[in-house]
Amino acid sequence: MNDFADRDDDKMKDAQLAEVGDDDDIYGEDGSIRQDFLTAIGAAIADRDVLFLRDHVIPLHESELGDLLESINASQRQALVKLLGADFDFAALTEVDEAIRLEIIDAMPNEQIAQALGDLDSDDAVYILEDLDEEDQAEILAQLPFTERVRLRRSLDYPEDTAGRRMQTEFVAVPPFWTVGQTIDYMRNEENLPDSFSQIFVIDPTFKLLGSVNLDRILRTRRKARIEEIMDDSRYPIPAEMDQEEAAQVFEQYDLLSAAVVDENDRLVGVLTIDDVVDVIHEEADEDIKRMGGVGDEELSDNVMSTVRSRFAWLLINLGTAILASAVISLFDATISQMVALAVLMPIVASMGGNAGTQTMTVTVRALATKDLDIYNAGRIIRREAAVGVINGVIFAVIIGVVAGFWFASPGLGTVIAAAMIINMLAAALAGILLPLLLDKVGADPAISSAVFVTTVTDVIGFFAFLGMAGLWLAHL
Amino acid sequence: MNDFADRDDDKMKDAQLAEVGDDDDIYGEDGSIRQDFLTAIGAAIADRDVLFLRDHVIPLHESELGDLLESINASQRQALVKLLGADFDFAALTEVDEAIRLEIIDAMPNEQIAQALGDLDSDDAVYILEDLDEEDQAEILAQLPFTERVRLRRSLDYPEDTAGRRMQTEFVAVPPFWTVGQTIDYMRNEENLPDSFSQIFVIDPTFKLLGSVNLDRILRTRRKARIEEIMDDSRYPIPAEMDQEEAAQVFEQYDLLSAAVVDENDRLVGVLTIDDVVDVIHEEADEDIKRMGGVGDEELSDNVMSTVRSRFAWLLINLGTAILASAVISLFDATISQMVALAVLMPIVASMGGNAGTQTMTVTVRALATKDLDIYNAGRIIRREAAVGVINGVIFAVIIGVVAGFWFASPGLGTVIAAAMIINMLAAALAGILLPLLLDKVGADPAISSAVFVTTVTDVIGFFAFLGMAGLWLAHL
Numbered sequence: 001m002n003d004f005a006d007r008d009d010d011k012m013k014d015a016q017l018a019e020v021g022d023d024d025d026i027y028g029e030d031g032s033i034r035q036d037f038l039t040a041i042g043a044a045i046a047d048r049d050v051l052f053l054r055d056h057v058i059p060l061h062e063s064e065l066g067d068l069l070e071s072i073n074a075s076q077r078q079a080l081v082k083l084l085g086a087d088f089d090f091a092a093l094t095e096v097d098e099a100i101r102l103e104i105i106d107a108m109p110n111e112q113i114a115q116a117l118g119d120l121d122s123d124d125a126v127y128i129l130e131d132l133d134e135e136d137q138a139e140i141l142a143q144l145p146f147t148e149r150v151r152l153r154r155s156l157d158y159p160e161d162t163a164g165r166r167m168q169t170e171f172v173a174v175p176p177f178w179t180v181g182q183t184i185d186y187m188r189n190e191e192n193l194p195d196s197f198s199q200i201f202v203i204d205p206t207f208k209l210l211g212s213v214n215l216d217r218i219l220r221t222r223r224k225a226r227i228e229e230i231m232d233d234s235r236y237p238i239p240a241e242m243d244q245e246e247a248a249q250v251f252e253q254y255d256l257l258s259a260a261v262v263d264e265n266d267r268l269v270g271v272l273t274i275d276d277v278v279d280v281i282h283e284e285a286d287e288d289i290k291r292m293g294g295v296g297d298e299e300l301s302d303n304v305m306s307t308v309r310s311r312f313a314w315l316l317i318n319l320g321t322a323i324l325a326s327a328v329i330s331l332f333d334a335t336i337s338q339m340v341a342l343a344v345l346m347p348i349v350a351s352m353g354g355n356a357g358t359q360t361m362t363v364t365v366r367a368l369a370t371k372d373l374d375i376y377n378a379g380r381i382i383r384r385e386a387a388v389g390v391i392n393g394v395i396f397a398v399i400i401g402v403v404a405g406f407w408f409a410s411p412g413l414g415t416v417i418a419a420a421m422i423i424n425m426l427a428a429a430l431a432g433i434l435l436p437l438l439l440d441k442v443g444a445d446p447a448i449s450s451a452v453f454v455t456t457v458t459d460v461i462g463f464f465a466f467l468g469m470a471g472l473w474l475a476h477l
Numbered sequence: 478m479n480d481f482a483d484r485d486d487d488k489m490k491d492a493q494l495a496e497v498g499d500d501d502d503i504y505g506e507d508g509s510i511r512q513d514f515l516t517a518i519g520a521a522i523a524d525r526d527v528l529f530l531r532d533h534v535i536p537l538h539e540s541e542l543g544d545l546l547e548s549i550n551a552s553q554r555q556a557l558v559k560l561l562g563a564d565f566d567f568a569a570l571t572e573v574d575e576a577i578r579l580e581i582i583d584a585m586p587n588e589q590i591a592q593a594l595g596d597l598d599s600d601d602a603v604y605i606l607e608d609l610d611e612e613d614q615a616e617i618l619a620q621l622p623f624t625e626r627v628r629l630r631r632s633l634d635y636p637e638d639t640a641g642r643r644m645q646t647e648f649v650a651v652p653p654f655w656t657v658g659q660t661i662d663y664m665r666n667e668e669n670l671p672d673s674f675s676q677i678f679v680i681d682p683t684f685k686l687l688g689s690v691n692l693d694r695i696l697r698t699r700r701k702a703r704i705e706e707i708m709d710d711s712r713y714p715i716p717a718e719m720d721q722e723e724a725a726q727v728f729e730q731y732d733l734l735s736a737a738v739v740d741e742n743d744r745l746v747g748v749l750t751i752d753d754v755v756d757v758i759h760e761e762a763d764e765d766i767k768r769m770g771g772v773g774d775e776e777l778s779d780n781v782m783s784t785v786r787s788r789f790a791w792l793l794i795n796l797g798t799a800i801l802a803s804a805v806i807s808l809f810d811a812t813i814s815q816m817v818a819l820a821v822l823m824p825i826v827a828s829m830g831g832n833a834g835t836q837t838m839t840v841t842v843r844a845l846a847t848k849d850l851d852i853y854n855a856g857r858i859i860r861r862e863a864a865v866g867v868i869n870g871v872i873f874a875v876i877i878g879v880v881a882g883f884w885f886a887s888p889g890l891g892t893v894i895a896a897a898m899i900i901n902m903l904a905a906a907l908a909g910i911l912l913p914l915l916l917d918k919v920g921a922d923p924a925i926s927s928a929v930f931v932t933t934v935t936d937v938i939g940f941f942a943f944l945g946m947a948g949l950w951l952a953h954l
Contacts, residue, residue, distance in 0.1 A: 030852075031848050063732075187696045215693060216673055216674050219695065220665055220670065254538055255752040257751065274755070278729055278758065281758055282847075285759075285763075286762075286843060288762075288766060289769070290843065292769070294839070295836045295839050300849050300850065303861070304861050304865055304868070315829065319877065325828070326821050326825055329821045330821045340810045342820075343806060344806045350824065351802075362769075370759075371508050373777065376509065376548045381777065388788065396793075459824070
């Protein structure tokens with residue numbers, strides 16, 4: 001292959017790119033990667049034009065390279081990674097969907113992966129390693145230098161979704177008796193520091209955590225001062241076994257930029273940084289939204305069959321509850337055949353109850369997730385929801401009562417649907433708050449299971465109240 | 478009032494507290510504030526025991542004090558703030574619900590508010606000021622020192638939810654020709670530095686932003702080096718007018734801890750920090766979840782009437798669509814009176830479509846919010862959703878066809894509902910992805926408006942397909 005072939009062609013690609021103006025920004029107005037940039041990269045990949053790719057891909061931030069990888073097709077991805085070789089920024093793999101990450105990794109020899117991981121921060125390396133199967137993991141780890149291997153192994157030994165798994169094992173730690181001057185000199189001379197950091201830790205000879213100092217504090221203090229005089233000892237160390245979501249809440253509550261991660265003996269084993277915590281916050285919000293929508297842990301890159309599978313269980317449960325609601329209706333088939341208008345109106349009662357219940361449930365599930373709802377305000381919120389249910393129930397009872405009364409020229413039918421509406425809106429409010437609280441209490445995730453229970457309650461009570469009262473009314477007509 | 482009255486009583490309160498063990502942590506196992514702590518604080522407020530309150534409330538972190546304020550009742554809050562006087566940490570007001578914040582502020586003379594705001598970082602002061610009415614704002618600002626006033630005014634002049642409104646106007650900025658040593662000496666001698674910071678900015682004499690330097694970089698560099706040699710010039714300055722959500726995305730993409738905020742002339746006007754960005758990320762996720770659940774911008778502290786109002790519009794829209802679905806059913810009232818089983822089964826078709834549509838919609842709305850869905854993958858995702866809809870449609874058609882066929886001993890009825898199921902599941906998939914994409918395209922928020930459109934589509938098509946085909950089948954029987 002001749003890298004220098006067709007430099008004119010390169011100029012053409014450059015010219016195409018330049019036309020759009022600001023060459024620094026690969027994103028267009030709508031936030032996705034510019035079409036001309038993708039075209040030029042695609043052409044360069046097809047031409048095996050390594051020089052052009054080096055010029056335009058190497059300067060990208062890892063997250064930009066991640067977006068690029070997600071915007072081209074699988075064969076282009078493989079080719080791009082191969083063409084860049086050692087220049088491919090492995091950190092970009094932490095920015096793409098799991099499916100794409102595995103696709104790229106699987107096509108790579110383990111030796112190359114080991115070499116690339118060696119250059120990453122330990123948290124990024126672990127992020128990539130953890131998705132691989134045991135065998136590949138072991139083979140890659142075996143090819144890393146001893147200290148590196150021990151560090152990664154230690155992170156991987158902590159369970160998934162814990163602070164220990166997310167932490168970075170590179171940090172700066174100094175003894176308490178050092179002076180500020182000594183500390184600064186150490187940082188000036190030491191080659192092996194983390195890529196970036198915002199605080200240093202203070203430890204005793206056994207690595208027990210004594211405190212921490214923010215860098216701005218060091219910069220504001222005279223060289224002669226001792227570290228122990230300026231260190232902060234209440235910096236909320238995070239146990240390595242702590243769930244990452246809990247760790248994120250500590251960060252949020254105390255506005256931390258980074259925090260020490262300690263083992264069961266209070267020894268410093270790593271540092272958790274806010275950028276990882278931001279990812280956790282995002283993942284958790286994502287999870288809650290998806291669970292409430294009944295789509296579990298789906299990713300956008302999932303293929304048809306895994307999507308079908310991920311949604312099947314939820315739809316099957318819903319089918320069960322829908323059949324249950326139908327069974328309730330079938331109890332009243334004689335009533336319906338007496339007055340078909342009931343069949344026309346009954347979905348309204350169920351639907352309004354379902355929506356009101358979803359509203360209350362959304363507020364409740366969210367408040368539980370953010371820990372805004374606790375034993376001190378639960379009573380007040382339950383009373384409020386019941387009151388809101390009754391008030392909205394009465395308002396909508398009047399509206400639908402009048403509409404139905406005129407529609408079917410039957411004030412009696414209007415009265416029946418109005419009464420059913422009030423009952424179902426109250427039931428919806430109570431189900432919407434009590435069911436998530438109960439699920440939370442017994443340790444189930446209210447986000448994933450509330451919706452189906454709440455709509456079952458509102459369907460069953462809605463049909464039962466409306467058709468039951470209609471039957472009584474028709475019997476006494 | 479005698480502060481020293483009843484010190485025995487204090488010891489009793491302390492003893493109560495001590496019993497529970499770790500006195501440093503005011504939170505219990507479940508993450509809410511410990512009951513004994515609240516009891517002791519409540520008793521101290523009732524006793525007007527300022528000394529006890531000072532001992533136990535002043536050491537709290539602002540977010541802990543915020544939680545405490547949210548866990549006691551309104552009159553206790555007022556009393557606590559009064560008893561603490563100048564010792565009350567105003568920053569705690571940034572950690573409570575808007576309703577509680579306004580309740581506390583409203584009870585305070587403007588002079589006291591002005592004095593307290595003077596001690597806060599500008600972003601916290603603005604956060605508190607922005608909710609007050611124009612008149613109070615002006616009166617409070619008038620009592621602040623000139624520079625303070627100008628700073629806060631400048632932030633308040635930027636529109637709500639922009640980077641300018643969220644920024645902190647305290648920052649460290651140095652000229653490019655300074656050496657690292659000069660910069661460190663400046664920070665050691667200057668009294669008026671921000672409370673904490675992780676980078677400093679480099680500006681020209683007109684305050685034009687030239688670059689930035691992370692503190693760890695300064696600490697690793699020899700004193701003689703010039704700032705311009707080590708400064709980073711691609712640190713993603715944020716225009717003050719930029720929407721906070723967009724700013725948060727920049728932070729996330731490039732893993733920033735802080736970023737310069739610049740005005741339209743590229744002049745440095747403030748700094749946006751990751752802790753504020755974390756709050757924005759939370760607010761936005763919260764907003765998305767609540768909008769999808771039909772509860773707008775509700776807060777947990779809202780009272781009954783404002784909650785009724787906030788939910789009314791959504792329920793009214795839903796009533797309209799439910800009546801529309803009923804109108805579709807009423808087209809087939811003759812068919813239903815011919816076979817009541819149709820009324821029993823028809824909610825199943827609508828409900829399955831509604832749920833399948835919600836699944837697709839959740840994935841779509843979320844992917845739009847996180848910008849994972851764009852013109853490059855929209856086609857693939859639309860095809861995937863259609864395929865998933867058809868496959869799940871066929872699976873559930875078989876299940877419900879068999880169930881209904883046996884239930885009503887009518888293979889014909891089973892066939893009709895099975896066919897309707899496939900049609901409605903496909904319609905649900907297409908509505909679930911195309912409607913949010915369309916809403917996004919025309920500039921509407923897909924989170925707030927998709928659900929109602931999607932379920933309208935699945936209700937109408939579900940009833941139409943099932944009852945229509947049933948009518949044809951019965952006519953040819």
